[in-house]
Amino acid sequence: MTDLISVTVNAGKYTIQQTEPGKWEALRYGEEWPAFRDSGPDNLHVALAYEIAGLREQIAYWRRGTDRINDCLKKAVKADPLDAPTPLVGTEAKQWHSFQAEAYRHALEMMGVPECFGPVKKEVSA
Structure with missing residues (x-):
């Protein structure tokens, strides 16, 4: 049916x-x-x-996807050491989270969606 x-x-x-x-x-x-x-x-x-x-339906699907990516981007920008795949410290941790944040920003850009939660610092703190 x-x-x-x-x-x-x-x-x-x-x-x-x-x-x-x-x-x-x-x-x-x-x-x-x-x-x-x-x-x-x-x-x-x-x-x-x-x-x-x-x-x-497609719009709703894309919105759910962009919301998830934005959540990941927020998390990456916070640069919590526990979010890294292996224990990273100092420069390694900062670089890992910077690359991660850039990947999420690029995904949003490719989807044609601005960062939904506002401007984000380009550099993460570690």
């Missing part, structure tokens, strides 16, 4: 929703939309609803 979808746009003004497999309705301000009373939404509207729902 597929999940029923419902997509609302324009600050809640319009909704297209699947009431059961193969049945759709269109609402305007939460009420039945007279323009669709007899025939329901056409294939274009249904296709657009699926497209919007899919894009929203």
Whole structure:
């Protein structure tokens, strides 16, 4: 069984929703939309609803990923010696955390996302 979808746009003004497999309705301000009373939404509207729902799922997926990367970046910038894979001290620890932070910054940059928690010192403290 597929999940029923419902997509609302324009600050809640319009909704297209699947009431059961193969049945759709269109609402305007939460009420039945007279323009669709007899025939329901056409294939274009249904296709657009699926497209919007899919894009929203992708956005949510990317946000979860960027949140995780940002958490890792925050941790790397703190430069806690216990976060290193082996006991590192002094320059080695500082270098390890600097490389780690740079990798996370690069991952965010590649994803087209700025650092979500604000500016970060470019150099970590060890």
